[in-house]
Amino acid sequence: QVQLQESGPGLVKPSETLSLTCSVSGGSISSFYWSWIRQPPGKPLEWIAYIYHDGSTNSNPSLKSRVTMAVDTSKNQFSLQLTSVTAADTALYYCARGEVGAKSWYFDVWGRGTLVSVSS
Amino acid sequence: SNELTQPPSVSVSPGQTASITCSGDRLASSYVSWYQRRPGQSHMLIIYHDSRRPSGIPERFSGSKSGNSASLTISETQTMDEADYYCQAWDRSTIVVFGGGTKLTV
Numbered sequence: 001q002v003q004l005q006e007s008g009p010g011l012v013k014p015s016e017t018l019s020l021t022c023s024v025s026g027g028s029i030s031s032f033y034w035s036w037i038r039q040p041p042g043k044p045l046e047w048i049a050y051i052y053h054d055g056s057t058n059s060n061p062s063l064k065s066r067v068t069m070a071v072d073t074s075k076n077q078f079s080l081q082l083t084s085v086t087a088a089d090t091a092l093y094y095c096a097r098g099e100v101g102a103k104s105w106y107f108d109v110w111g112r113g114t115l116v117s118v119s120s
Numbered sequence: 121s122n123e124l125t126q127p128p129s130v131s132v133s134p135g136q137t138a139s140i141t142c143s144g145d146r147l148a149s150s151y152v153s154w155y156q157r158r159p160g161q162s163h164m165l166i167i168y169h170d171s172r173r174p175s176g177i178p179e180r181f182s183g184s185k186s187g188n189s190a191s192l193t194i195s196e197t198q199t200m201d202e203a204d205y206y207c208q209a210w211d212r213s214t215i216v217v218f219g220g221g222t223k224l225t226v
Contacts, residue, residue, distance in 0.1 A: 047216035106153035110163040
């Protein structure tokens with residue numbers, strides 16, 4: 001059974017870079033599309049970006065200029081970097097495994113989420 | 121702004137049928153998925169491709185879609201079904217879009 005675990009600092013200062021890692025256990029990171037999703041307090045879920053095991057990526061246009069993702073197949077991990085953070089980036093951050101098809105995208109495995117607060 | 125619209129809350133008595141709606145222009149050209157998140161737990165995929173159930177999801181969870189509107193129906197609702205439910209679709213520009221979520225009270 002595949003499990004995902006997010007890790008990273010719970011507090012980031014404004015204008016700095018948020019860095020998170022998702023560790024995949026119980027299965028290989030090869031194949032599938034691996035995503036980051038967040039939920040600010042009181043707001044809906046927002047998809048951030050995905051990375052494929054070959055390193056190809058895509059991100060939400062609203063965050064594209066600030067987002068970088070990377071994959072480390074040797075460690076079965078993928079990561080997120082979000083630059084120039086502000087208080088608006090305070091959220092629960094989730095990593096998830098995506099299944100992709102024609103006009104179809106869904107997430108069949110999710111991590112429990114990690115809270116990241118942006119504050120000085 | 122939410123591009124998929126869900127009611128903020130739905131209440132149902134145990135044993136009755138609960139229905140949660142999701143509407144938006146994207147639905148006409150995309151499959152819909154539904155997720156359940158119980159307090160303290162990870163999100164769980166309960167419906168994909170509009171109406172398909174992953175292995176292990178009880179038959180009392182069902183999904184449907186017509187045009188720009190989709191529904192999640194939970195028959196014979198149990199107290200363990202009390203959770204937040206989210207719809208999600210594919211979008212040509214943003215790739216993935218979520219509904220605002222519905223809190224189901226049993």
